[in-house]
Amino acid sequence: MLSPSAALGTGFSRISVIGLGLIGSSLLLAIREAMPTVTLIGHDASPDVRETARRLKLADAITDTAGAAVADADLVILCVPVRAMADVAASIRDDLPPEAIISDVGSCKAEILASLTAALPHHRVIPAHPVAGTENSGPEAGFASLFTGRWCIITPPAEADPAAVARIADLWREVGALVETMDAAHHDLVLAVTSHLPHLIAYTIVGTASDLEDVTRSEVIKYSAGGFRDFTRIAASDPTMWRDVFLSNKDAVLEMLQRFSEDLSALQRAIRWNDGDALFNLFTRTRAIRRSIIEEGQDDPAPDFGRSHP
Amino acid sequence: MLSPSAALGTGFSRISVIGLGLIGSSLLLAIREAMPTVTLIGHDASPDVRETARRLKLADAITDTAGAAVADADLVILCVPVRAMADVAASIRDDLPPEAIISDVGSCKAEILASLTAALPHHRVIPAHPVAGTENSGPEAGFASLFTGRWCIITPPAEADPAAVARIADLWREVGALVETMDAAHHDLVLAVTSHLPHLIAYTIVGTASDLEDVTRSEVIKYSAGGFRDFTRIAASDPTMWRDVFLSNKDAVLEMLQRFSEDLSALQRAIRWNDGDALFNLFTRTRAIRRSIIEEGQDDPAPDFGRSHP
Numbered sequence A, B: 001m002l003s004p005s006a007a008l009g010t011g012f013s014r015i016s017v018i019g020l021g022l023i024g025s026s027l028l029l030a031i032r033e034a035m036p037t038v039t040l041i042g043h044d045a046s047p048d049v050r051e052t053a054r055r056l057k058l059a060d061a062i063t064d065t066a067g068a069a070v071a072d073a074d075l076v077i078l079c080v081p082v083r084a085m086a087d088v089a090a091s092i093r094d095d096l097p098p099e100a101i102i103s104d105v106g107s108c109k110a111e112i113l114a115s116l117t118a119a120l121p122h123h124r125v126i127p128a129h130p131v132a133g134t135e136n137s138g139p140e141a142g143f144a145s146l147f148t149g150r151w152c153i154i155t156p157p158a159e160a161d162p163a164a165v166a167r168i169a170d171l172w173r174e175v176g177a178l179v180e181t182m183d184a185a186h187h188d189l190v191l192a193v194t195s196h197l198p199h200l201i202a203y204t205i206v207g208t209a210s211d212l213e214d215v216t217r218s219e220v221i222k223y224s225a226g227g228f229r230d231f232t233r234i235a236a237s238d239p240t241m242w243r244d245v246f247l248s249n250k251d252a253v254l255e256m257l258q259r260f261s262e263d264l265s266a267l268q269r270a271i272r273w274n275d276g277d278a279l280f281n282l283f284t285r286t287r288a289i290r291r292s293i294i295e296e297g298q299d300d301p302a303p304d305f306g307r308s309h310p
């Protein structure tokens, strides 16, 4: 639904999205639904993705070059893997209108903020990160309600134009997100624990399970409903995206990993020494967080995520 | 639906379930649905649970003592925490009919097999483990379709009566499960990787996230949709049950934990040395397992487990 005040609020009339995977396609669909009068232009490096995007009518036009996509845009949102952001910024520099605002959706912010402001020193760069996604990638994985009720974190540079920040915030509210602002370094620390470390651990355990000699792969699959299958969902996420995340947010990820490893060693020790009380106490303490996440609308309260029981 | 041949197959006419939590109550509901002519008797150590079980009409009778529950039973299934099994077995010894078969649903099998056969040396003990569950516990969490399409692993002792094993297998098939038989030690190794290690890691990471100084608890909750929230579901599982599992399956859990830690160190090193190829290769390899789990009907193919997007 288009609320007139909000449309005035964002004030964008032509929005370009570069990178038409899960996030880019979802964003286009969500903007189309919330703000139907905005002109939408898309571009992706991959000809196949562009063809799919045209077939799905994700935008009013899908251009063959990034430069063509941004000419006349008043907002450009980069939705490519984290480490591709700087190249895309360089490739659009010459075509970008001087008044255009540049934003992105990358999962780490400090490095992106630095590289985008370096590549586009005369433009207003307002990075953002919608904390929403699924394990699927590509243009066909997108859906308009992906951001509904999820948080989008805006990480403006210290000297950012407050009006530009407000317009980016309004855009995300229009597509259903809740908006928070913080500095890029703090964002990277928070997301290291709520997203990057969980992915790293999921990838590791799925790798560990694949490499066993005494337990077959078929056994791992058959008995995965004991808990393992949850990790396989996360570990099915896009390899390029996640490689870039870990390289880009290296320091915060290594810091969180260090803490996790210490805590895991303590638990290992409790098991080795039959310290049932230590185990029981930790296992009791961790229950409360789940309750809060559900109370705050950040997960499905149904048992087992509401999975279908065939 | 009752299929006459299957009813003949199991041949049980009076089944006792001791422990009326998630698994015990689900089993009663599932047997009631699949084999409506069987008499069902339940008992739980907790008066509150017994009262709830009566209110929910989980069985034809809920008895105040374990002994009363098993008198005249031809099958007794223990559905209590792993380390409570031996006590329950001792408490029913004097009332147990000599022909009764004893089974259980515990998550680890070697220790239970040893303790049940020690406590009931003159009875046929046929342990089993349905690999199915949710993060909820207690009698109100149960539902009849919990075992549908899931595997139940039977771990009979070497000298087990094949007829008794076949009857237990038929019972689980009747309630919708797929049945596999293996020795208890191998079961414990397989489940250490597909269930116990994932739970241990989930408990650890949720603990790590709760203990940070630079990231607030409220931030952890708000941005949990980045992956963390999945771990909180598993880490909301019953503390007593899981304490018992780790103490009972200590050796296999420590072995898997060791392998996991080595693999995690390798990944940590790859991040530290910016080895993007190593990351990319692992992240590509882990995708295949998810596909197989979905193909074999062991998880919901919908993105994000089919979670509701509000």
Ligand SMILES: NC(=O)c1ccc[n+]([C@@H]2O[C@H](COP(=O)([O-])OP(=O)(O)OC[C@H]3O[C@@H](n4cnc5c(N)ncnc54)[C@H](OP(=O)(O)O)[C@@H]3O)[C@@H](O)[C@H]2O)c1
Binding pocket: A018, A019, A020, A021, A022, A023, A024, A043, A044, A045, A046, A049, A079, A080, A081, A082, A084, A087, A088, A105, A106, A107, A108, A129, A130, A131, A132, A133, A134, A136, A137, A138, A139, A238, A241, A245
């Ligand atoms: N997935 C999530 O859960 C999630 C959540 C929040 C934020 N993010 C962030 O959102 C961004 C996109 O992620 P995604 O999940 O949408 O990934 P995705 O589905 O893999 O889509 C990325 C798209 O960008 C294209 N691309 C790569 N390099 C490009 C370039 N130089 N110029 C133009 N297009 C290029 C890719 O084409 P090719 O496939 O041909 O390379 C692909 O179509 C990433 O920065 C990620 O960190 C992701």
Ligand SMILES: NC(=O)c1ccc[n+]([C@@H]2O[C@H](COP(=O)([O-])OP(=O)(O)OC[C@H]3O[C@@H](n4cnc5c(N)ncnc54)[C@H](OP(=O)(O)O)[C@@H]3O)[C@@H](O)[C@H]2O)c1
Binding pocket: B018, B019, B020, B021, B022, B023, B024, B043, B044, B045, B046, B049, B079, B080, B081, B082, B084, B087, B088, B105, B106, B107, B108, B129, B130, B131, B132, B133, B134, B136, B137, B138, B139, B238, B241, B245
């Ligand atoms: N949850 C799963 O995902 C899952 C899956 C497969 C197998 N299992 C196994 O199934 C068994 C039961 O687990 P659950 O999830 O059903 O746990 P639950 O919901 O906590 O239920 C266990 C019940 O047993 C009762 N109990 C404890 N000690 C007892 C005793 N000595 N005599 C009689 N009743 C007693 C408990 O009462 P109080 O609460 O008053 O102690 C509780 O009502 C465990 O061995 C577990 O390893 C669980």
